[in-house]
Amino acid sequence: MTQRIQIGAVFIIMHLSFGYVVYPNLIYRLTETAHWEIILCLGLLQLLLMWFYIKGLHYFPNNDVIDIHLKMGRWAAIVFLIPFVINLIALVSLNIRIHTEVIISIFLPRTPYWSILLLLFFVSVYTALKGLGTILRSSIFIFLFVIPLVLLNIFSSAINFNIHNVTPGLDLPPKFLLNMRFFYLLGFSSFLFLGFITSKTKLIFRHLFVAWVIVTLLLLLVVYIPLLVFGQETVITLTNPFLEAMDSIDISWFSFNRQAIFFGVLLVGLVILTNSVIFWMIGRVMQKVFAWDSSYWIIACSVIAFIIAIVVPNKYLLEKYFLWSSGAQAYFMISIPLTIFIYGFLSNRGVKVREK
Amino acid sequence: MKNKHCKLFIVFMTLLFLCGCWDIKDINKRTIPLVMGISKENGGGYKVTLQIPVLKNESQVSRVVTGKGETVTSALGKIRTSSENALDNTQIRLIVLQNNVAHNQQELSGIVKFLMGSEEIPSRALIAVTDENVEDVLSSINDKLGVHASSIYDFFNKGAGWAPEIFSTPLWEMYRSLFSSTKDIAVPVIRSGKNTVLIFEGSEIFKKGKIIARFNPDESQLIxxxxxxxxxxxxxxxxxxxxxxxxxxxxxxxxxxxxxxxxxxxxxxxxxxxxxxxxxxxxxxxxxxxxxxxxxxxxxxxxxxxxxxxxxxxxxxxxxxxxxxxxxxxxxxxxxxxxxxxxxxxxxx
Incomplete structure (x- = not known):
């Protein structure tokens, strides 16, 4: 039971971490009205993929994604999973860098970014080295400390809401499903880690559905808070709409005069856990495919990721590369669950045929 | 045994890194302005005026510092250069625009966009317009009895001296009105008073950064x-x-x-x-x-x-x-x- 709650917490934390920063901007650029429809569409698509994924994993009890790929053959594991690892390294470095930029703009304007990068990398690599147990346990701790801040942000920003800033229309831009940005957005949902923990626990779709509902509600809020404060016309001119919405809060009787600080603290917590999960996934894949101790792999990959994060020269390129890597992530999000589902389905039928 | 020493060493190493924050200027080494005034010079450049509270002096509650430059940024830079302490703009609560800036639509929207984009200046600072010389408005506080340095801002503060007909328009609402197609905005007009620090004169109506009309306090209140x-x-x-x-x-x-x-x-x-x-x-x-x-x-x-x-x-x-x-x-x-x-x-x- 505790482990299920922990997995749910990791699920929510990872989605929030990816959802806070670039996600709203992409949605605002994708559509001018009816933002909730896009979020729901994304959510349902993700739910469908998750269903395939879990169904596929159930065909192989006590195996995780890597074991299943190894069953297909070592070449299959290399062909499918090594590009995935490369993508994860890129994603982790760009994700940390994007968060660092936001943190600097909130409360550390004079600090050079490499020192913040170093701190974030150090903590998340350390957590990843300690293994899954530590990650899951710390997820509860971070969850308990992040969720009150998230709620505080939501409720305190309500004083600036104007319900008339949002157009309630139902009309979506035509063919938004084919828009490249929709594909990028799909890459922001990070459920693939679920397949890496199944060697010990059996995933139950029903429990994850609860986590999915919470995530979808939170993402709706993340998108709608800036909209309710500023309105669509203004929101597209801002680089960090959510941060600006937090900055606009002015409650004179409250003892903290800058709410954005809470947002910054919250981001630190989210990004550390998210990246430690990704590092742990990288270590796991490399260990099982190439049989070398996972901690060496984690350290080696984190050094590469750190170098990538430092080398990216400016915010414009950073966002562009980040979108590329999330697009690649979306590709894996579609291909890995479907591969496992089809392979599981076929091999399961093979077993049944032989039994007859 | 060796392991224990190693751990102890690491704990002591943290002392090295936790001794202070990176590049943070201590609070007694900072100059913290409360009110910023922006006006235009005859020659074309901008003049930025900052009202800075003085804590130790009994006879004077604040001092006023000015800087001139081609842009607001360069004027702020001039103040930063000549200031004896580190300038910390994060506590600015009120931005007063002189009418020669406010009446120019392009310049005004440029300034508002700059202030909104600036990471230091908070977007919840309030905006006001004045017809007088902005320097006089900010320094008028010094010859009033029994006021304190934050009095100019308190005029707009709902927790202090605010009256219901006064608009308090924050910077982010002003920024929003530059883009909005369905809503315009009213900004309070103030001048320095004889006995009180400020007098509320009504409000200017801005449409996408352009002044359309001025209303007296009664009309403002209806709005x-x-x-x-x-x-x-x-x-x-x-x-x-x-x-x-x-x-x-x-x-x-x-x-x-x-x-x-x-x-x-x-x-x-x-x-x-x-x-x-x-x-x-x-x-x-x-x-x-x-x-x-x-x-x-x-x-x-x-x-x-x-x-x-x-x-x-x-x-x-x-x-x-x-x-x-x-x-x-x-x-x-x-x-x-x-x-x-x-x-x-x-x-x-």
């Missing part, structure tokens, strides 16, 4: 009410009686039939009678107040319609009825056709 801000505490004199508003609320009903836009708005006001002349009935007070408010509204509305300015934000009420793309033409195509029925309902407590 505030129509924007659904409570006018609790406002005192009104009717000649034969004076009343205080204890509560107010407004409801809108919008409809679009046969291409005719109609907005019905009901203003509910609760009042207390503070004093009255002999023989004046409650009914007379209510009738008179309703008449005055309605007359005031139709006067403002007519004036606003002529200049295509939607200060009440009526366009926002049609979000459900007109599509997003059509609303972009709200001011020019729909707003002149809009018919508003304004009814005031006054109740005595």
């Amino acid at each position: 505030r009410v129509l924007q659904n801000k409570n006018e609790k505490g406002k005192i009104e004199s009717l000649g034969f009686a004076s009343i205080m508003v204890s509560n107010s609320s407004i409801q809108y009903r919008s409809s679009l039939k046969n291409n005719k836009l109609l907005l019905v708005s009901n203003l509910h006001v609760k009042i207390n009678v503070l004093e009255r002349k002999d023989g004046v009935t409650n009914n007379k007070i209510i009738k008179e107040l309703e008449r005055i408010s309605e007359k005031r509204f139709y006067e403002i509305f007519k004036q606003m319609k002529e200049s295509h300015t939607d200060i009440f934000g009526f366009g926002q009420q049609f979000q459900q009825l007109i599509s997003y793309d059509d609303l972009k033409q709200w001011r020019s195509e729909y707003y002149p056709e809009l018919k508003v029925v304004f009814e005031v309902d006054v109740k005595m407590e």
Whole structure:
């Protein structure tokens, strides 16, 4: 039971971490009205993929994604999973860098970014080295400390809401499903880690559905808070709409005069856990495919990721590369669950045929 | 044993890194301005004035520092260079624009965009306009008795000296109005007073950063009410009686039939009678107040319609009825056709 709650917490934390920063901007650029429809569409698509994924994993009890790929053959594991690892390294470095930029703009304007990068990398690599147990346990701790801040942000920003800033229309831009940005957005949902923990626990779709509902509600809020404060016309001119919405809060009787600080603290917590999960996934894949101790792999990959994060020269390129890597992530999000589902389905039928 | 030493060593190493924050200037090494004034020089450059509280001196509560430059940034840079401490703009609570800046649409929107984009200056700082020299407004605080350095800001502060007819317009709302197609904004106009620090003169109406009109305090207050801000505490004199508003609320009903836009708005006001002349009935007070408010509204509305300015934000009420793309033409195509029925309902407590 505790482990299920922990997995749910990791699920929510990872989605929030990816959802806070670039996600709203992409949605605002994708559509001018009816933002909730896009979020729901994304959510349902993700739910469908998750269903395939879990169904596929159930065909192989006590195996995780890597074991299943190894069953297909070592070449299959290399062909499918090594590009995935490369993508994860890129994603982790760009994700940390994007968060660092936001943190600097909130409360550390004079600090050079490499020192913040170093701190974030150090903590998340350390957590990843300690293994899954530590990650899951710390997820509860971070969850308990992040969720009150998230709620505080939501409720305190309500004083600036104007319900008339949002157009309630139902009309979506035509063919938004084919828009490249929709594909990028799909890459922001990070459920693939679920397949890496199944060697010990059996995933139950029903429990994850609860986590999915919470995530979808939170993402709706993340998108709608800036909209309710500023309105669509203004929101597209801002680089960090959510941060600006937090900055606009002015409650004179409250003892903290800058709410954005809470947002910054919250981001630190989210990004550390998210990246430690990704590092742990990288270590796991490399260990099982190439049989070398996972901690060496984690350290080696984190050094590469750190170098990538430092080398990216400016915010414009950073966002562009980040979108590329999330697009690649979306590709894996579609291909890995479907591969496992089809392979599981076929091999399961093979077993049944032989039994007859 | 060796392991233990190693751990101890690491713990002591952290002392090295935790001894202080990176590049943080201590609070006693900082200059923290509260109010910023921006004006334009005759030659074309900008002048930035900062009002900085002085803590130790008894005879003077604050000092005023100025810097000149081609842009606001360079003027701020000049102040930073000449300042003896580190300049920390994160606590600025009020930005006063002199009229020569406020009357230039392009420059004003440039400044607002710069202030909003600046990471240091908070977007919740309030904005005000003044016709006087901005330096005089900020330094006038020094020759008043019994005031403290934050008095200029307290004038707008709901927790301190704020009065219900004063608009408090934060920077982010000003920024939003630069892009909005359905709502314009009112910014308070102030000048330095003789006995008090500031005097409220009314409000300027901005349409996408351009000044359209100026309203006196009474009209400003009606605009505030129509924007659904409570006018609790406002005192009104009717000649034969004076009343205080204890509560107010407004409801809108919008409809679009046969291409005719109609907005019905009901203003509910609760009042207390503070004093009255002999023989004046409650009914007379209510009738008179309703008449005055309605007359005031139709006067403002007519004036606003002529200049295509939607200060009440009526366009926002049609979000459900007109599509997003059509609303972009709200001011020019729909707003002149809009018919508003304004009814005031006054109740005595």
